[in-house]
Amino acid sequence: MNEEHPYLSIVIPLFNEEASLQPLFEELEMVLEALQRPYEVVFVDDGSTDGSFATLQRCTTWIRLISASSASAATLARQQHWRWVSNALVAK
Numbered sequence: 001m002n003e004e005h006p007y008l009s010i011v012i013p014l015f016n017e018e019a020s021l022q023p024l025f026e027e028l029e030m031v032l033e034a035l036q037r038p039y040e041v042v043f044v045d046d047g048s049t050d051g052s053f054a055t056l057q058r059c060t061t062w063i064r065l066i067s068a069s070s071a072s073a074a075t076l077a078r079q080q081h082w083r084w085v086s087n088a089l090v091a092k
Contacts, residue, residue: 007037015046021055029062044068 010028017024032039042064045053056065 005038006040008032008035008039009042010039011042011044013044013046014048014052016048016050016052018048018051018055021052025059040064042066 010032012024014021028041032041041062043056044066045056046068053065053067056063
């Protein structure tokens with residue numbers, strides 16, 4: 001997450017996505033850095049059991065992580081994303 005007030009907020013729901021997280025991080029970082037604007041990335045984890053949550057915890061320098069094991073992360077991300085983001089421009 002960029003330290004300035006974000007220009008763009010991205011909310012990503014996930015469930016058992018450990019294998020795809022590294023390629024996703026690399027793509028996100030490349031694209032977001034090219035914008036040359038402040039951003040934030042919020043992952044909403046739906047109780048992953050494959051190590052996704054632990055992988056995300058190691059990347060806390062530029063993401064925010066929400067654990068939502070009691071509800072569907074996709075639904076939660078769509079309906080309540082405004083609770084976690086700092087900006088009105090949200091990609092979800």
